[in-house]
Amino acid sequence: MVRVTTIDRRGALRTGAGLAAGGALAAGCATSSPSSTASAVRPGSSSASAASPRASDHGASERAPAPGTPPAAPAPRAFPRQPTQITHGPRTRARVALTFHGQGDPGIARQLLDTAEKGGARVxxxxxxxxxxxxxxxxxxxxxxxxxxxxxxxxxxxxNALPENDALAEITACADRLKHLTGSIGTWFRPSRAPTASPLVARLARAAGYPHVLSYDVDSLDYTRPGAPAVTRKVLAEVRSGSVVSLHFGYPDTVAALPAVLHELDRRGLRAVTTTELLS
Known part of the structure; x- marks a missing residue:
């Protein structure tokens, strides 16, 4: 059974005035973990009526790539029987998903990807x-x-704090970048600065082409810079079959912690896979 955060369909937030303070990037995305009480919501339960005219550009069908072009990223797709907001995968299979918030020093990002691949992990x-x-x-x-x-x-x-039009622009602008670079907007959307999406943002994400909002059940707190041993202890104390772990690019502590995390996952018989594989 997949644990999720309940989505209220009775209405969306009304358009407010102006952007929430500042566009500056901050270290972490959230200071609290997803709620432990939830009920399932099935795909398609949220209205997509607020889609902008551009939202239809983010569909699953793509043009065939030119000869010699690298394969495009997979198009967004809905996973059968999955809720709209996903906190973890099946607890019956020995798999976990390590998810990274992508920003910060590109050198550290490459180190993390190299380390994951050397450990046989996909993220x-x-x-x-x-x-x-x-x-x-x-x-x-x-x-x-x-x-x-x-x-x-x-x-x-x-x-989650933005007026409707601004929130939609935040989602679709990133989707446009992804589609331009890879040929697809990707399957997964995660809200910034929050562990879960508000009902409005969940609806807008679906309208933009993301059937699911990806949350998590294990927060590494690596963005607080607690040191590699603390990151390792936090993850390994909470991770179990089906877990989705929140980590970040851009922090040396995360690079230093990842080998120990992967080693212990392997010792426990837990395989680190992509979220797509976790839920397939």
Missing amino acids: TVLAVGTWLDEHPELARRILDGGHDLGNHTQRHIAV
């Missing part, structure tokens, strides 16, 4: 659009390594 990267603008080559690096690539909004601001 999920939720990329910030401005980070992709600055380091477009990393989109292909992630996909060529066999990893998932998804959307973590354009500027990494508090998307």
